Amino acid sequence: MGLGLIIGVFGVLFLFHAAYSTIQYRGLLKIMDEEFSVPSMNVVLELLLGFVFCVSAALTVPGDFLSIHPDSEENRIVSLPSNLDFMIFNHRAKALPFDVDMKLH
Amino acid sequence: MTGHSDSSSSEKKSNEEMNDVPVFSAENMQNNMKVIYYSRTFMSIIGGVIAGILGFTGFMGFVFYFLVMTITSIGLIAKAKFSVHLYVDSWNRIILDGFMGGLMSFVLFWTFAYDIVHIF
Numbered sequence: 001m002g003l004g005l006i007i008g009v010f011g012v013l014f015l016f017h018a019a020y021s022t023i024q025y026r027g028l029l030k031i032m033d034e035e036f037s038v039p040s041m042n043v044v045l046e047l048l049l050g051f052v053f054c055v056s057a058a059l060t061v062p063g064d065f066l067s068i069h070p071d072s073e074e075n076r077i078v079s080l081p082s083n084l085d086f087m088i089f090n091h092r093a094k095a096l097p098f099d100v101d102m103k104l105h
Numbered sequence: 106m107t108g109h110s111d112s113s114s115s116e117k118k119s120n121e122e123m124n125d126v127p128v129f130s131a132e133n134m135q136n137n138m139k140v141i142y143y144s145r146t147f148m149s150i151i152g153g154v155i156a157g158i159l160g161f162t163g164f165m166g167f168v169f170y171f172l173v174m175t176i177t178s179i180g181l182i183a184k185a186k187f188s189v190h191l192y193v194d195s196w197n198r199i200i201l202d203g204f205m206g207g208l209m210s211f212v213l214f215w216t217f218a219y220d221i222v223h224i225f
Contacts, residue, residue, distance in 0.1 A: 015151070019158050022222050036223070039159055047155050054151045059180050062143040065192040066133035 001061055008057030014050030018043050129194060137192050141181060142203050148177045149207035150214050157218025170211045174204060 022043050029036055152173035156166045178200050185192050185199065193199050 011151070015154055015158070019154075019218065019222050022158055026223065036160065043158070047158060051151065051155060055148065055176065055180055058144045058147045058151075058177070059184050062140040063136070065137050065140060065185055066130075067191050068129045068133045068137065068194070069191065 001063075004057050004060035007053050008061060011050045011053030011057055014046055014053065018046040018050065021046075127194070134194070138198065138202070141193075141199060144181060145174070145177055145203035145207050146210060148173055149210040153211040153214030154218045156211070156215045157220075158222050160219070160223055161215070162219075166212075166215055170208060173211075174207065 022039055025040055025043070026036055149170070152170055155173075156169045159169075161169055181199055182189060189196065189199055
Protein backbone atom coordinates (compact mmCIF):
# COMPACT_ATOMS: atom_id res chain seq x y z
CA MET A 1 0.00 0.00 0.00
CA GLY A 2 2.92 2.38 0.56
CA LEU A 3 4.03 2.24 -3.08
CA GLY A 4 0.47 2.73 -4.32
CA LEU A 5 0.06 5.75 -2.07
CA ILE A 6 3.28 7.33 -3.41
CA ILE A 7 2.16 6.73 -7.00
CA GLY A 8 -1.21 8.32 -6.19
CA VAL A 9 0.47 11.37 -4.66
CA PHE A 10 2.64 11.74 -7.77
CA GLY A 11 -0.44 11.48 -9.99
CA VAL A 12 -2.19 14.23 -8.05
CA LEU A 13 0.95 16.38 -8.19
CA PHE A 14 1.08 15.98 -11.97
CA LEU A 15 -2.55 17.10 -12.13
CA PHE A 16 -1.82 20.20 -10.05
CA HIS A 17 1.18 21.09 -12.17
CA ALA A 18 -0.89 20.69 -15.33
CA ALA A 19 -3.56 22.98 -13.86
CA TYR A 20 -0.95 25.59 -13.00
CA SER A 21 0.60 25.54 -16.44
CA THR A 22 -2.87 25.81 -18.02
CA ILE A 23 -3.55 28.90 -15.89
CA GLN A 24 -0.30 30.43 -17.09
CA TYR A 25 -1.12 29.51 -20.69
CA ARG A 26 -4.47 31.26 -20.42
CA GLY A 27 -2.76 34.35 -19.04
CA LEU A 28 -0.41 34.32 -22.00
CA LEU A 29 -3.32 33.99 -24.42
CA LYS A 30 -5.05 36.93 -22.77
CA ILE A 31 -1.98 39.07 -23.28
CA MET A 32 -1.83 38.08 -26.94
CA ASP A 33 -5.61 38.63 -27.31
CA GLU A 34 -6.43 35.13 -28.47
CA GLU A 35 -9.18 32.71 -27.52
CA PHE A 36 -8.58 29.57 -25.51
CA SER A 37 -9.64 26.70 -27.71
CA VAL A 38 -7.36 23.75 -27.09
CA PRO A 39 -4.97 23.15 -24.17
CA SER A 40 -1.33 22.90 -25.08
CA MET A 41 0.08 19.52 -25.96
CA ASN A 42 2.39 19.08 -23.00
CA VAL A 43 -0.54 19.71 -20.64
CA VAL A 44 -2.51 16.94 -22.34
CA LEU A 45 0.44 14.56 -22.04
CA GLU A 46 0.96 15.47 -18.41
CA LEU A 47 -2.74 14.93 -17.66
CA LEU A 48 -2.62 11.54 -19.34
CA LEU A 49 0.42 10.54 -17.30
CA GLY A 50 -1.21 11.75 -14.08
CA PHE A 51 -4.37 9.85 -15.00
CA VAL A 52 -2.46 6.60 -15.52
CA PHE A 53 -0.72 7.04 -12.16
CA CYS A 54 -4.03 7.72 -10.42
CA VAL A 55 -5.71 4.71 -12.02
CA SER A 56 -2.96 2.41 -10.80
CA ALA A 57 -3.15 3.97 -7.33
CA ALA A 58 -6.95 3.64 -7.24
CA LEU A 59 -6.69 -0.05 -8.00
CA THR A 60 -3.98 -0.90 -5.47
CA VAL A 61 -4.47 1.37 -2.45
CA PRO A 62 -7.97 0.35 -1.20
CA GLY A 63 -6.93 -3.27 -0.64
CA ASP A 64 -7.28 -6.68 -2.20
CA PHE A 65 -10.35 -8.61 -3.23
CA LEU A 66 -11.18 -11.48 -0.90
CA SER A 67 -12.82 -14.63 -2.14
CA ILE A 68 -16.45 -14.97 -1.05
CA HIS A 69 -16.88 -18.69 -1.48
CA PRO A 70 -16.65 -20.32 1.96
CA ASP A 71 -14.91 -23.39 0.59
CA SER A 72 -12.08 -21.71 -1.32
CA GLU A 73 -8.46 -22.19 -0.40
CA GLU A 74 -7.85 -19.09 1.69
CA ASN A 75 -11.12 -19.30 3.62
CA ARG A 76 -10.31 -22.68 5.12
CA ILE A 77 -9.31 -21.59 8.60
CA VAL A 78 -12.21 -20.43 10.74
CA SER A 79 -10.91 -18.19 13.47
CA LEU A 80 -13.61 -18.97 15.98
CA PRO A 81 -11.54 -18.21 19.10
CA SER A 82 -11.58 -14.53 18.24
CA ASN A 83 -15.33 -14.43 18.75
CA LEU A 84 -16.22 -12.88 22.12
CA ASP A 85 -19.43 -14.87 22.42
CA PHE A 86 -17.53 -18.11 22.81
CA MET A 87 -14.79 -17.01 25.19
CA ILE A 88 -15.02 -18.49 28.66
CA PHE A 89 -13.10 -16.90 31.48
CA ASN A 90 -14.60 -18.69 34.46
CA HIS A 91 -13.61 -22.32 34.02
CA ARG A 92 -12.12 -25.15 36.06
CA ALA A 93 -8.46 -24.27 35.52
CA LYS A 94 -8.44 -22.53 38.89
CA ALA A 95 -8.75 -25.95 40.50
CA LEU A 96 -5.54 -27.22 38.90
CA PRO A 97 -2.66 -27.71 41.34
CA PHE A 98 -0.22 -25.09 40.06
CA ASP A 99 2.10 -24.00 42.89
CA VAL A 100 3.51 -20.54 42.49
CA ASP A 101 7.10 -21.02 43.67
CA MET A 102 8.80 -23.96 41.99
CA LYS A 103 12.42 -23.38 42.85
CA LEU A 104 15.31 -25.62 41.95
CA HIS A 105 16.79 -26.86 45.21
CA MET B 106 -28.03 -16.08 25.30
CA THR B 107 -26.45 -16.09 21.90
CA GLY B 108 -25.56 -12.63 20.70
CA HIS B 109 -25.40 -11.44 17.12
CA SER B 110 -21.97 -12.84 16.38
CA ASP B 111 -19.81 -11.13 13.81
CA SER B 112 -17.24 -13.84 13.28
CA SER B 113 -14.99 -14.06 10.32
CA SER B 114 -16.99 -16.45 8.17
CA SER B 115 -20.60 -15.69 8.91
CA GLU B 116 -22.80 -16.71 6.02
CA LYS B 117 -26.01 -15.39 4.60
CA LYS B 118 -28.37 -16.71 2.01
CA SER B 119 -29.01 -14.55 -0.98
CA ASN B 120 -32.05 -16.08 -2.79
CA GLU B 121 -35.59 -17.06 -1.88
CA GLU B 122 -35.49 -20.54 -3.43
CA MET B 123 -35.26 -23.29 -0.87
CA ASN B 124 -33.08 -25.67 -2.84
CA ASP B 125 -29.72 -24.78 -4.44
CA VAL B 126 -29.20 -21.58 -2.44
CA PRO B 127 -25.75 -20.05 -2.95
CA VAL B 128 -24.03 -19.23 0.31
CA PHE B 129 -21.45 -16.45 0.55
CA SER B 130 -19.16 -15.09 3.18
CA ALA B 131 -20.77 -11.76 4.01
CA GLU B 132 -17.72 -10.12 5.54
CA ASN B 133 -15.59 -10.71 2.45
CA MET B 134 -18.39 -9.51 0.22
CA GLN B 135 -18.60 -6.28 2.25
CA ASN B 136 -14.85 -5.86 1.96
CA ASN B 137 -15.02 -6.23 -1.82
CA MET B 138 -17.87 -3.73 -2.05
CA LYS B 139 -15.87 -1.27 0.01
CA VAL B 140 -12.84 -1.63 -2.27
CA ILE B 141 -14.98 -1.08 -5.37
CA TYR B 142 -16.66 1.97 -3.82
CA TYR B 143 -13.38 3.61 -2.82
CA SER B 144 -11.84 3.00 -6.24
CA ARG B 145 -14.83 4.44 -8.07
CA THR B 146 -15.10 7.51 -5.86
CA PHE B 147 -11.43 8.34 -6.22
CA MET B 148 -11.55 7.91 -9.99
CA SER B 149 -14.67 10.12 -10.21
CA ILE B 150 -12.84 12.90 -8.39
CA ILE B 151 -9.73 12.58 -10.55
CA GLY B 152 -11.86 12.48 -13.70
CA GLY B 153 -13.65 15.64 -12.58
CA VAL B 154 -10.39 17.50 -12.04
CA ILE B 155 -9.08 16.41 -15.46
CA ALA B 156 -12.33 17.43 -17.19
CA GLY B 157 -12.14 20.85 -15.56
CA ILE B 158 -8.51 21.39 -16.54
CA LEU B 159 -9.15 20.36 -20.14
CA GLY B 160 -12.01 22.84 -20.38
CA PHE B 161 -14.88 20.48 -21.19
CA THR B 162 -18.32 22.07 -21.11
CA GLY B 163 -21.77 20.55 -21.46
CA PHE B 164 -22.24 17.15 -22.96
CA MET B 165 -18.54 16.44 -23.53
CA GLY B 166 -17.98 16.33 -19.77
CA PHE B 167 -20.55 13.58 -19.26
CA VAL B 168 -19.09 11.61 -22.14
CA PHE B 169 -15.73 11.93 -20.40
CA TYR B 170 -17.26 10.71 -17.12
CA PHE B 171 -18.68 7.69 -18.86
CA LEU B 172 -15.25 6.98 -20.35
CA VAL B 173 -13.53 7.26 -16.96
CA MET B 174 -16.10 4.91 -15.39
CA THR B 175 -15.59 2.38 -18.18
CA ILE B 176 -11.83 2.47 -17.66
CA THR B 177 -12.38 2.02 -13.91
CA SER B 178 -14.67 -0.95 -14.51
CA ILE B 179 -12.12 -2.59 -16.80
CA GLY B 180 -9.45 -1.94 -14.19
CA LEU B 181 -11.57 -3.53 -11.45
CA ILE B 182 -12.31 -6.57 -13.59
CA ALA B 183 -8.59 -6.90 -14.30
CA LYS B 184 -7.90 -6.63 -10.56
CA ALA B 185 -10.31 -9.51 -9.99
CA LYS B 186 -8.15 -11.45 -12.45
CA PHE B 187 -11.10 -11.82 -14.84
CA SER B 188 -12.82 -14.43 -12.68
CA VAL B 189 -15.34 -12.04 -11.25
CA HIS B 190 -17.67 -14.70 -9.81
CA LEU B 191 -15.09 -15.48 -7.13
CA TYR B 192 -15.37 -12.03 -5.59
CA VAL B 193 -18.85 -10.63 -6.24
CA ASP B 194 -22.13 -12.38 -6.72
CA SER B 195 -23.41 -10.58 -9.81
CA TRP B 196 -21.90 -8.60 -12.70
CA ASN B 197 -23.93 -5.53 -11.87
CA ARG B 198 -22.00 -4.93 -8.70
CA ILE B 199 -18.65 -4.57 -10.33
CA ILE B 200 -19.89 -2.60 -13.34
CA LEU B 201 -22.72 -0.37 -12.15
CA ASP B 202 -22.23 0.03 -8.42
CA GLY B 203 -21.36 3.58 -7.42
CA PHE B 204 -22.17 5.06 -10.83
CA MET B 205 -24.64 7.70 -9.62
CA GLY B 206 -22.77 8.63 -6.48
CA GLY B 207 -19.61 9.02 -8.52
CA LEU B 208 -21.49 11.30 -10.91
CA MET B 209 -22.17 13.78 -8.11
CA SER B 210 -18.51 13.89 -7.09
CA PHE B 211 -17.47 14.19 -10.71
CA VAL B 212 -19.69 17.23 -11.39
CA LEU B 213 -18.56 18.88 -8.14
CA PHE B 214 -14.86 18.61 -8.90
CA TRP B 215 -15.42 19.36 -12.58
CA THR B 216 -17.01 22.76 -11.85
CA PHE B 217 -14.46 23.40 -9.11
CA ALA B 218 -11.44 22.78 -11.36
CA TYR B 219 -13.01 24.61 -14.30
CA ASP B 220 -13.61 27.68 -12.18
CA ILE B 221 -10.11 27.71 -10.77
CA VAL B 222 -8.33 27.15 -14.08
CA HIS B 223 -10.47 29.01 -16.58
CA ILE B 224 -12.34 31.72 -14.77
CA PHE B 225 -10.32 33.06 -11.88
